[in-house]
Amino acid sequence: HLEVDDTMGKGKLIDEIFGEKCEHHYVQPTFIIDYPKEMSPLTKAHRDNPELTERFELMVNGKELANCYSELNDPIEQKLRFEEQLRLSEKGDDEAMYIDQDFIRALEYGMPPTSGIGIGIDRLVMLMTNNSSIQEVLFFPQMRPEKTAKVAKPEDFIKIGVHEIWAEYVLKVYETVDKLRTNKATQVHQNLNGYRKKNKLEIPALQLAEVEAWFTVS
Secondary structure, three states: OOOOOOOOOHHHHHHHHHHHHOHHHOOOOEEEEOOEHHHOOOEOEOOOOOOEEOEEEEEEOOEEEEEEEEEOOOHHHHHHHHHHHHHHHHOOOOOOOOOOHHHHHHHHHOOOOOEEEEEOHHHHHHHHHOOOOHHHOOOOHHHOOOOOOOOOOHHHHHOOOOOHHHHHHHHHHHOOHHHHOOOOHHHHHHHHHHHHHHOOOOOOOOOHHHHHHHOOOO
């Protein structure tokens, strides 16, 4: 069963059907050829059937491993394709492309016949190493999900006993309670009073006993 709505054009509908009913059956290496034009807005039309494109995908173990096509280098045809994508976008298709005027202008200057293939190296390595998670085979660490640093608030420091008039400044210096507590109380006391003096803050100086109490509250 597929959910269909008014935002779906022919290309998206075919893609949804293919993904739901066909894709997972292609376990052995299989080339899927002659994609409909509606699914490939940047691809040259098939020389024997203008409703299809010169494109193939390699499916292995139910996953796309490679995508290859001839580039559409006709600026007039490309503009028509973009306009159709714009109509889909106006209907609510959030995957539709926008009209790239710079790209069309570049095509008008002339682009030779071009084609290429994109291989999913990560998926290929997953297959060869028998890994079920792509996170285990990513080559570049920066491509792994970013660990978001915890952002503290003045209230977090108030909870451990920091006076509210000092809380925002303690936050600026130490960022989190955990970072503050990696230092000795005497060092925190000196640093914060030094910050007060340097920035000419009109607030009472901190007492060492006051700072020491911050380390005892859980």
